[in-house]
Amino acid sequence: MKKIGSLLVTALLALSISACGTTADQTAGTSPDAAKSGEGTKKYVFGTDATYPPFEFEKDGKYVGIDVELINAIAKEEGFEVELKPMDFKGIIPAITAKQLDGAIAGISITEERKQVVALSEPYYKAGLSLVVREDNTEIKGPDDLKGKVIAIKKGTTGAKQADELAKKHGAQVKYFDDSPAMFQEVVNKNADVTIEDYPVVSYKIAVDPASKLKIVGDRLNGDFYGIAVSKDNTELMKKINDGLKKVKDSGKLDEIINKYMKSESK
Known part of the structure; x- marks a missing residue:
């Protein structure tokens, strides 16, 4: 009788441990998804x-x-x-x-x-991409004016893909950056001639910062x-x-x- 009782207790403990393990596994396997907050x-x-x-x-x-x-x-x-x-x-x-x-x-x-x-x-x-230059730049009015120019661009963006295509087509050079402020500053500092950015982003930047020294030129390059x-x-x-x-x-x-x-x- 003790042996049967012992076996029963052992089985129940094993079942309990198994159930707890399943819960833990489910929680661990859903990170970061399904993180709980509150009720x-x-x-x-x-x-x-x-x-x-x-x-x-x-x-x-x-x-x-x-x-x-x-x-x-x-x-x-x-x-x-x-x-x-x-x-x-x-x-x-x-x-x-x-x-x-x-x-x-x-x-x-x-x-x-x-x-x-x-x-x-x-x-x-x-959105859609636009060419952006210094406000005193009178040379670049569109993609056809990019020969021999330097394009500053943010890595991993659709603008970067567009820059690569334009550089190949028009004989320009591309310099890559981790964020938009850095690529804008490169143009302001005259270390690059032009950048490519989503129209609403650069339009907003110019509107809220009159001292940005930037302007949009030409038509939008696409309609993202x-x-x-x-x-x-x-x-x-x-x-x-x-x-x-x-x-x-x-x-x-x-x-x-x-x-x-x-x-x-x-x-």
């Missing part, structure tokens, strides 16, 4: 580039901007929480594929190349749309983002957020 509310970690006004930047010790307010509005609609992780733009997509991030909102242009490695939401903003990136296998989060984005659009909240920072109609 069962999921918290997702989103990468962002905090040097990219008006979409995301730091002000008075807080992260603000169109993208910051948008992802928080989506989270409110869909009942989850967001933890923002600022980082260099070039590291955002690799961090998603490595499961170091659940997703990212950072003025990410929707491209076929990016769709191969991450899932991208429905578009929320039409921004989307929110998520790991390709995280269909649950992608659905929440697209559902929440639709609600934010339909309610007029998205236009309200954009107009707050752009002081103009949404593009």
Whole structure:
């Protein structure tokens, strides 16, 4: 009888240990996704580039901007929480594929190349790339004037791809930087002749900083749309983002957020 009782206790202990192990394994296997905050509310970690006004930047010790307010509005609609992780733009997509991030909102242009490695939401903003030069530059009026010129560009962006193509076509040189302020400064300092940046970003910079010494030249080089990136296998989060984005659009909240920072109609 003691032997049977002992065996029964042993079995129950094994079952208990097995159940606890399963819970631990599930928790460990879902990082950073499914991190819990409060009473069962999921918290997702989103990468962002905090040097990219008006979409995301730091002000008075807080992260603000169109993208910051948008992802928080989506989270409110869909009942989850967001933890923002600022980082260099070039590291955002690799961090998603490595499961170091659940997703990212950072003025990410929707491209076929990016769709191969991450899932991208429905578009929320039409951007487009522009050529940017010093305000006293009268030589460069468009891509045909780039022969022998130096293009400063941020790594890992659609602008970098455009710069490489233009440099090859027109005989220019490309210099790479980790963030937008550095590439802008290179042009201001006359160490580069031109840079390429999303139209709303550089338009905002020139508007809020008259001393920027920069100007936009020529027509937009393309018509990129921004989307929110998520790991390709995280269909649950992608659905929440697209559902929440639709609600934010339909309610007029998205236009309200954009107009707050752009002081103009949404593009």
